[in-house]
Amino acid sequence: MNSQTRLVLGTALAGSLLLTGCGAGQPAAPPATSAASGEETQQLTEIGIGVLPIVDVAPLYLGMKQGIFEKHGIKLVPQIAQGGAVIVPAVTSGQMQIGFSNVTSLAIARDKGLRVKIIAPASGSTGVDGADYTAVMAKKDSAVTDAKSLEGKRVAVNTMNNILDSTVSASMRKKGADPTKVKFVEVPFPDMAAQLEAGNVDAIVVSEPFVTVAEDEGNVQVLSNYALATEDLTVATYFATEEFIQNEPQTLAAFRAAVVESQEFATANPDKVRQILTEYTKMDKSVAERVTLATYPASVNKVAVADVAQMAETDGLIKDAEKVSDLVAE
Known part of the structure; x- marks a missing residue:
């Protein structure tokens, strides 16, 4: 690997700051008024979301670019993390409302007593031996x-x-x-x-x-x-605290609807996924055109989540898989 390729890829997955972006949980500015029509534009609920600049979150960026989140009344503010380990504590401390994480990390967090739950799908395995991401x-x-x-x-x-x-x-x-x-x-x-x-x-x-x-x-x-x-492995998801889930049902419903629509759009438009990869990850176009993409399911596979928890218990990462059986929020 030449030094330039290492630099580009290192930057893609490391991120430039520990957490960048702000405004988590704050409503957007009051509706603007058009001088010509006198009509107010839609007021958006601003959500800070912790993500990593990797292929798993491509639908999120596509959804923002396509106006899907805005259509559902959401303004996302991605906060780029250097590693997944900082996202869970950032969400539980209130630094942001929603985070991205793999299922094993969330099972470990739940097993330790942290009040986090999966709220929406992010990425999954292709399920194809020899052709997975x-x-x-x-x-x-x-x-x-x-x-x-x-x-x-x-x-x-x-x-x-x-x-x-x-x-x-x-x-x-x-x-x-x-x-x-x-x-x-x-x-x-x-x-x-x-x-x-x-x-x-x-x-x-x-x-x-x-x-x-x-x-x-x-x-x-x-x-x-x-x-x-395991079959149809759910690799990563979006999560929030139980408090957010209980206190912000309308925001949660809007976010979920926007994610599902974005996931479906990404699945139907792989070429647009590859294009967006060159924007938010800085991945070279020649690489983006050839990578194996994750799948972008429209729902969380609860059976696969339970399988991941059982794997974690088998490996001693958590004490009791049954304890985290409620990891996926209703």
Whole structure:
């Protein structure tokens, strides 16, 4: 990977600030009045939402660009986080109203007693082995070729004890391999390919655009951890606190309706998804045209969410999957 590509991709997933943007939960300015017609424009409810600049949130940006959120009376203010770990505490502390997070992180938060719940879908696995937007990858000439050969190896994940290593473990079990024999190590996505090339790790678990970039460098996929972990895996969602859900039912309903419409628009217009990726992630157009996209479901798969919680319990990330059975808000 050349230095320019590393810089672009590093910037895409890291974000320029810990949290940028403001105005969470504040109504927009009073309706403006047209001098010509005397008609008032629609008053919008302003919502600060914590996101990461990754493929999973493409429908959110498309929805804003297409005027979908505005049509539903919502003005979104994306607050870009450097990593998902800061979004949950930012939402629970009231710094923003809504956040984006993978399901494992939310199950862990709920298990710890945090009053967070899933309110809308974000992204899901394609379910296709060998053609998903996240994969375990190794060098082409490596001894790592399948789940079994991962035993005893060093495998890089961007965050320890979370959805990547948990789904890798679940996939290995399904293939008859023992994930307890894997040495997971934490490496940021932009640094993984270099660590693999240097021989510091034997395999890497990457999401797009790093899957495509790693393949361009001659590496190969050896395990589709999302596709194999469980059927129709819900990877990430939007969430809020129980207080917000109880106190802002109209805002919640409007946000959900806008998300569903945006998800459906993105599913029907993959070319527009690829275009928007070059805008909010700064992804190179040549890469955006070739990445495998996530799916953008219109509803949360509660069965898959329960499966993710069970994986987390099996791996010791949470104490009791049953305790988080109410993770998805009604």
